Amino acid sequence: MPITTKNGSVVSDEQLEALAEMFESGEWPAGETRIVRGRPLKLGEELTSVTFKIPRRELTEMDARAKDEGISRSDYLRRLVACDLMTA
Structure with a gap:
């Protein structure tokens, strides 16, 4: 193919x-x-880690939503941030 x-x-x-x-x-x-060693740039530019805390219940629900979408937790969070920034 x-x-x-x-x-x-x-x-x-x-x-x-x-x-x-x-x-x-x-x-x-x-x-x-x-x-080039390492993972390829996913979004065309270097990514930076962001860390924050949320209640375990919200994390469980967030992971379930990401799984339903067929994406990773990180992709789910990037999508949420991108949508918020586009509507700001």
Whole structure:
């Protein structure tokens, strides 16, 4: 099943397998060769941790809402903050 990349290029399963073999054998394709360790930037910019306390009952309810949405607790909180800031 072909995959469409962020820039719109279509990559076939065969191309992915060929790239995997190149990377695994230590051969790098022409172009970008910089390796960035760690998780990729999720929102296009560096994230900063924020810590606060809430009652355990609210945390349980919040986790249930996030699970219902199919997202993580952090994504749920980011969504709430973004919505509030957009309507401020």
